[in-house]
Amino acid sequence: MRLTTRTDLAMRVLMFCATRRGRLHRSIDIALACNVSVNHLMQVVPVLHRLGYVVATRGRSGGVELAARPEALRVGEVFRHFEAQLPFNECFSEGGNTCPLTPCCRMRPALAAAVEAFYAALDEVSLADLVADNSGLESLFAQNAADPVPKVCARAQATPGRSAGPRVR
Structure with missing residues (x-):
């Protein structure tokens, strides 16, 4: 049996949010910490939101956070939502x-x-079983989230003709 990429990404997002409860997380931060592309992540987060696993708020001050206590979320339920249609x-x-x-x-x-x-x-x-007292997971997320500006953003800033900020004369 092989899991789909969407199920894998869904579990990564949930584990990331469960290790950092009580605050909103930008998609780019989750993508960096979970070593996935933002585009792939943006295909999974709306599904997690629609299913009630996360609260996703759009806009500049928006983000993603876990919608329920990790103890209440069963991994089998998540897998069924993402795998059962296939x-x-x-x-x-x-x-x-x-x-x-x-x-x-x-x-x-x-x-x-x-x-x-x-x-x-x-x-x-439960999701809590996966993240409780898992300092290794927390360290990996913290290490990856602390990476410098993502390469996509760095390239956009280095593109000729683009300004990285206000012009100084």
Whole structure:
């Protein structure tokens, strides 16, 4: 089984916000700390917001913060929201199943049971379990968030004809 990038990014955002509760975080700061592009992050944050995992406020003074206590958030639930819309295998697809073995296949029920066991195991894990007393995770986030200005911004500032600030005469 392989997780989608969106699920991975969703968990990174949630873990980042859980380690820094009680304040808003800019997308660029989360992207730097989690080593992802802002563009990819901006595809996941609105989904997390719509599902109620984070509060996302747009604008200059906006940002992202965790919407609930980490103890209340179950990893299995997050995975189901991000992974469940994709069928595990072709035979699990309602409209796109062309497998001729489906009517007599005994693999499909075994796979269904395995997938459910996977989610059930993740239901036992809360976001708090992932971040509580995890000084290594906090250090990694702090180290990466403290990086200098992102390369994208640095390039924009170095572009000829652009001003980095007010002109001094």
